Structure formats: C-alpha cells, structure tokens
Amino acid sequence: MRVERGRGEALLVPGRRAVPPPTVPAPGLPRAPRPFRPHVGTLAMRRLHRLLEPRRLWYLFAAWLERTPRAYRLFTRVEEVTKARLFGCRMCAQCALPSTAYACPMTCPKQLRNGPCGGASPTGGCEVYPDLQCVWVAAYERAERDGHVADLRRLQRPVDHRKWGQSSWVNYWLGRDEDLWTEDDGLGPAPRLIV
Numbered sequence: 805m806r807v808e809r810g811r812g813e814a815l816l817v818p819g820r821r822a823v824p825p826p827t828v829p830a831p832g833l834p835r836a837p838r839p840f841r842p843h844v845g846t847l848a849m850r851r852l853h854r855l856l857e858p859r860r861l862w863y864l865f866a867a868w869l870e871r872t873p874r875a876y877r878l879f880t881r882v883e884e885v886t887k888a889r890l891f892g893c894r895m896c897a898q899c900a901l902p903s904t905a906y907a908c909p910m911t912c913p914k915q916l917r918n919g920p921c922g923g924a925s926p927t928g929g930c931e932v933y934p935d936l937q938c939v940w941v942a943a944y945e946r947a948e949r950d951g952h953v954a955d956l957r958r959l960q961r962p963v964d965h966r967k968w969g970q971s972s973w974v975n976y977w978l979g980r981d982e983d984l985w986t987e988d989d990g991l992g993p994a995p996r997l998i999v
C-alpha cells in the first residue's frame with residue numbers, strides 16, 4: 805500500500821503506531837515540529853523583551869534592515885540560530901513567545917497555537933512524541949511559576965504562512981505583530997440560550 809506523506813505529518817498506516825516525521829528538513833523547508841523545552845527562564849526573557857520593545861530606535865533599525873538585503877539576511881540568520889537553540893524556533897515570523905511563557909507553539913507537532921490537542925497524555929506527554937512533554941503543558945507550568953497563566957487565555961490569530969523565514973523581530977519592530985493575539989479569551993458571559 806502506498807501512503808502519501810505531507811510536510812511534518814506523521815505516517816499513518818492502518819493498525820500501526822504513528823511513525824514520527826523526519827527531523828531533517830528538505831532543503832528550503834522548516835524543520836519538522838517536535839516538542840521543545842525552552843532553555844531560558846521567563847523572567848530573563850521578559851526583562852530582555854522590555855529592552856527590545858518597539859520604539860523609534862528599533863523601528864529605524866528594522867526599516868534599515870529591510871532596505872539592506874545582506875544585513876537583513878545576516879540578522880535573520882543570527883535570529884534563527886539563537887532562537888532555535890533557546891526555544892526550538894522554526895521561523896514562522898509571527899512570534900507568539902511573549903504570550904505563551906516563551907514556549908514555542910510551533911514546536912507542537914500539530915502546530916497548535918491555542919492550547920493542546922485532545923491527545924496529550926494524563927502525565928503531560930505529547931501524543932505524537934509520547935516521551936516528550938506537550939508544549940502546552942510546558943507553557944502552562946512556566947506561566948504558572950511567574951503568575952502569567954491568564955496570558956494563555958488570549959486567542960492567537962492563524963499563522964500567515966507567506967511569512968515563514970522572515971525575521972519576527974523586524975516584523976515586531978515595524979508594528980506588523982500588533983494583532984497577533986487578543987487581549988483576553990473574548991468569551992465574556994455565556995450567551996443566553998434561546999428556547
């Protein structure tokens with residue numbers, strides 16, 4: 805039987821366990837998502853983030869980078885290497901880290917940006933990689949430790965897949981990330997049932 809497999813999908817053969825996707829990408833494609841435990845604490849990251857919040861200096865720097873392709877490529881490469889080591893970043897270019905306790909949702913094998921799927925194990929294991937912790941369990945534990953659980957209630961906008969590979973810092977400084985997530989879960993009081 806021939807089984808088609810798309811980018812990042814598990815290989816599903818009837819009656820067999822899911823085979824994890826390969827972790828080495830084809831040239832030009834992002835690495836397959838695999839749960840990643842961040843290597844840096846949330847407090848340090850929040851401090852760094854405050855330093856790098858959008859302001860005129862960063863706006864001008866980002867605008868210059870975009871006008872200077874070689875500098876943009878170099879900056880993006882440094883960002884890619886650094887964030888891959890610290891967060892398992894896959895360069896979606898629309899960074900959710902500040903709202904997920906700096907656990908990257910794009911390392912979820914299903915790339916879920918709004919919480920875990922129904923397949924996480926009772927001990928917090930990923931459904932696709934049972935030996936690894938679910939990204940969203942890691943996010944919750946980290947958010948709980950520094951009192952930011954409410955951040956996880958924000959709703960994340962779907963990813964714009966045309967932006968993969970761009971610098972998320974440049975997008976952030978140029979104000980393109982302003983509506984990446986909502987202020988709260990947007991649910992409000994339950995609507996009245998109409999009977």
Ligand code: SF4
Nearest residue numbers: 893894896899900908
């Ligand atoms: S840019 Fe995207 S892939 Fe990279 S850390 Fe942020 S959310 Fe994850």
